[in-house]
Amino acid sequence: MKDLILQRSISVQCWNVLGVIAKANKRPELTLVLHRTREQGQTSAKDVAEHLLFESDSRRVVAERLLDIAENFKLLKHATYGKGQYVLTEAGNKALETEQIFVPECGAWTIWVSNDPLLGYPLLHAEPFKEPKALETFSGNGGRGKKDRKFASLPDMLRDLEGRDGSPPCGRGEALRIDKFKGNVEEADSDCTLKLVWTAGMPTMRLQGVLRGQPVNSVLDAPDLSSGLVWQWLLEAEGIWSCWDQARKALLVGFDETNDYERESLMRDLRISDPTLGQLGRFDALTIQDVPIRALTESDVRRWAEWRLKTRLSDYVTDARFDAWTKEALAPFGSYEIPTPSRTELARDEWAGRGERPSPRAWHLMAAEDWSL
Numbered sequence: 493m494k495d496l497i498l499q500r501s502i503s504v505q506c507w508n509v510l511g512v513i514a515k516a517n518k519r520p521e522l523t524l525v526l527h528r529t530r531e532q533g534q535t536s537a538k539d540v541a542e543h544l545l546f547e548s549d550s551r552r553v554v555a556e557r558l559l560d561i562a563e564n565f566k567l568l569k570h571a572t573y574g575k576g577q578y579v580l581t582e583a584g585n586k587a588l589e590t591e592q593i594f595v596p597e598c599g600a601w602t603i604w605v606s607n608d609p610l611l612g613y614p615l616l617h618a619e620p621f622k623e624p625k626a627l628e629t630f631s632g633n634g635g636r637g638k639k640d641r642k643f644a645s646l647p648d649m650l651r652d653l654e655g656r657d658g659s660p661p662c663g664r665g666e667a668l669r670i671d672k673f674k675g676n677v678e679e680a681d682s683d684c685t686l687k688l689v690w691t692a693g694m695p696t697m698r699l700q701g702v703l704r705g706q707p708v709n710s711v712l713d714a715p716d717l718s719s720g721l722v723w724q725w726l727l728e729a730e731g732i733w734s735c736w737d738q739a740r741k742a743l744l745v746g747f748d749e750t751n752d753y754e755r756e757s758l759m760r761d762l763r764i765s766d767p768t769l770g771q772l773g774r775f776d777a778l779t780i781q782d783v784p785i786r787a788l789t790e791s792d793v794r795r796w797a798e799w800r801l802k803t804r805l806s807d808y809v810t811d812a813r814f815d816a817w818t819k820e821a822l823a824p825f826g827s828y829e830i831p832t833p834s835r836t837e838l839a840r841d842e843w844a845g846r847g848e849r850p851s852p853r854a855w856h857l858m859a860a861e862d863w864s865l
Contacts, residue, residue: 693719
């Protein structure tokens with residue numbers, strides 16, 4: 493089978509919101525503190541000053557400051573034992589593993605979110621929001637600005653983002669973590685057109701389109717599904733999975749369901765009008781080119797083989813040509829014992845049905861019979 497390329501547009505929602513978003517940074521001074529804490533199981537201002545700053549007394553204030561920052565960044569927390577002792581948090585352990593430290597920033601943000609099930613991280617993009625001036629938002633008489641602003645309570649899909657981190661695919665690739673949203677949100681125009689493109693069976697897919705005038709072409713992790721399973725789901729969605737011959741990798745069809753091109757090429761361009769992959773949802777309709785097809789029943793095989801033979805009778809049907817054309821017509825049906833008409837039988841039938849004006853095929857058959865070619 494050729495590549496199965498699935499795609500669909502994604503629904504995007506956009507809000508302006510107050511909150512705390514942490515951005516991943518390299519903070520080597522804090523990384524040293526975290527390493528020290530992991531090695532010792534705990535640390536303190538005295539320990540940091542003595543072993544990292546090399547002066548237990550004069551550098552004590554600096555050490556305390558580093559520990560305060562690490563605690564504010566949720567990398568360390570006070571131990572339940574020992575006054576002034578700190579231990580690693582889950583975020584601190586993760587920071588050591590990824591070599592990234594999330595630095596919180598409190599402010600107003602514009603964020604783009606999608607709940608498409610193909611996206612591992614719903615946050616598509618986040619950027620600082622600049623509060624518009626009063627005249628830009630006033631919509632009364634004499635106002636020079638835009639329509640009234642719409643505010644709403646915090647949606648569940650934003651609440652579910654709190655505490656999660658990832659790399660928004662429409663940004664600069666930097667990892668973000670949503671720490672907290674505050675108050676209500678303002679609905680905003682997403683101003684974007686995005687679609688997901690996935691070649692079934694491949695480990696990655698692409699998010700493509702435009703967001704606020706900026707092109708998007710990001711590589712994302714794809715679902716862990718084989719192309720064979722995707723193929724099965726597509727045929728099930730079309731209601732024809734029972735017609736698929738897994739051994740021959742071909743779709744079984746009746747002779748009357750085919751056109752001349754399909755009967756000769758044994759291929760079909762298959763239209764999937766409603767491609768749905770379970771919980772992954774629906775994709776855009778697609779046409780899969782050159783899907784192998786074979787005859788559904790033995791009766792279809794006989795009719796198909798006879799049709800293929802007759803279409804080859806385009807010249808004087810000598811014995812040698814007739815044998816070669818017969819073998820060629822039967823080639824796709826090698827596993828069947830197919831009785832085919834003889835040249836004499838074909839000539840008789842064609843001549844009997846010739847009408848007022850015999851076809852070229854009838855002339856080619858009868859001439860070869862009459863002259864014993």
